[in-house]
Each structure stands twice: as structure tokens, then as C-alpha cells.
Amino acid sequence: MENTEYEIRPAKLSRAAELAELDRLCFSVPWSLQSFCDELQNPLAVYLVAEKDGRLIGYCGFWSVAGEGQITNICTHPLYRRKGVARALLKEAFRRAAKEKLSLMTLEVRRSNLAARNLYEEFGFSVIGERKRYYSDNGEDAVIMTVYFEDRSR
Numbered sequence: 001m002e003n004t005e006y007e008i009r010p011a012k013l014s015r016a017a018e019l020a021e022l023d024r025l026c027f028s029v030p031w032s033l034q035s036f037c038d039e040l041q042n043p044l045a046v047y048l049v050a051e052k053d054g055r056l057i058g059y060c061g062f063w064s065v066a067g068e069g070q071i072t073n074i075c076t077h078p079l080y081r082r083k084g085v086a087r088a089l090l091k092e093a094f095r096r097a098a099k100e101k102l103s104l105m106t107l108e109v110r111r112s113n114l115a116a117r118n119l120y121e122e123f124g125f126s127v128i129g130e131r132k133r134y135y136s137d138n139g140e141d142a143v144i145m146t147v148y149f150e151d152r153s154r
């Protein structure tokens with residue numbers, strides 16, 4: 001179900017501290033404030049936020065390099081999950097990827113992260129490989145998921 005109670009918009013550098021706070025709520029190994037400051041100034045990166053009543057409730061980022069997209073992160077505040085926030089963020093990321101004529105979108109996800117894997121499958125991602133013991137906190141494997149877009153040059 002689409003939710004109209006929040007807005008999806010590009011992230012601004014002024015929101016870096018709020019993004020870092022949200023990340024701490026969502027990940028066992030969150031990014032630092034400095035990482036967000038760097039990423040929000042990275043010309044190859046696109047960061048989108050979901051905002052409700054002035055509060056950030058989710059974000060999604062991707063890099064656009066050599067015609068390919070790489071999702072760096074996506075999360076939704078625990079109190080706002082299963083309301084379509086991540087779906088709305090990914091939808092907008094895909095809209096932008098189409099505008100940039102990217103040939104594919106790829107990402108790494110923890111093998112056990114079924115919530116995220118279900119979400120990605122909904123967008124056409126499928127498993128194309130793995131990275132053994134990729135995550136340093138618990139040695140968990142990463143699964144590489146990719147969706148290939150049609151040749152947009154024709």
C-alpha cells in the first residue's frame with residue numbers, strides 16, 4: 001500500500017547528523033557522521049530521504065559509476081517499518097537510475113537479512129554471487145544481488 005504521509009526527497013548535507021542517528025537505530029555497524037558528510041558531498045552518490053512531519057524516517061543511497069548503480073544503504077526507522085517506506089525510496093532510486101540510463105543496479109546484503117532480500121526481489125534483484133565472511137562484526141557472508149535493466153541506448 002502506498003503511503004502519502006511522508007515525502008521522498010534528496011538528502012541535504014545539513015541532515016547528516018539526523019541520518020547518522022537513524023543509522024544507529026537501524027544497523028549493528030552504523031556509519032559515522034563523517035561518512036555521511038563525505039557521502040552527501042560525493043558527486044557520484046545520490047541519497048534520498050523519507051521525511052514525515054520534518055523527521056527523517058528512512059533513507060536510501062546509491063552510487064552511479066560508469067553507467068552502473070550500486071545501492072550503498074537503505075533503512076527505515078523501526079517505528080515506521082512495513083508501511084512501504086523502503087519501497088517508496090527504492091522506487092525513486094530506480095526512477096533516477098532510469099533517467100541516468102544505468103545498465104544495472106547491484107548491492108550486497110547479509111545472507112540472513114530476509115526482510116531486505118524480499119524487498120530487493122520485489123524490484124527484480126536476484127542473487128548473482130556471494131562474498132564470504134564479508135561483514136566484520138559477525139563474519140556473516142554477503143549475498144550479491146543485481147537487477148539488469150533493458151538496453152536503454154536503443
Ligand SMILES: CC(C)(COP(=O)(O)OP(=O)(O)OC[C@H]1O[C@@H](n2cnc3c(N)ncnc32)[C@H](O)[C@@H]1OP(=O)(O)O)[C@@H](O)C(=O)NCCC(=O)NCCS
Nearest residue numbers: 026074075076081082083084085086087109115116118119
Ligand atoms: C529492510 C528494510 C529497509 C525494509 O524497510 P520497510 O520500510 O519496512 O519496507 P517496506 O514496508 O517498503 O516493505 C516492502 C517489502 O519488503 C519486504 N519486507 C520488508 N520487511 C520485511 C520483513 N520484516 N519480513 C519479510 N519481508 C519484509 C516485503 O516484501 C514488503 O512488502 P509487504 O509489506 O507488502 O509484504 C527495514 O527492515 C530496515 O531498515 N532494516 C534494517 C536495515 C537493513 O537491513 N537495511 C538493508 C541493508 S542491505
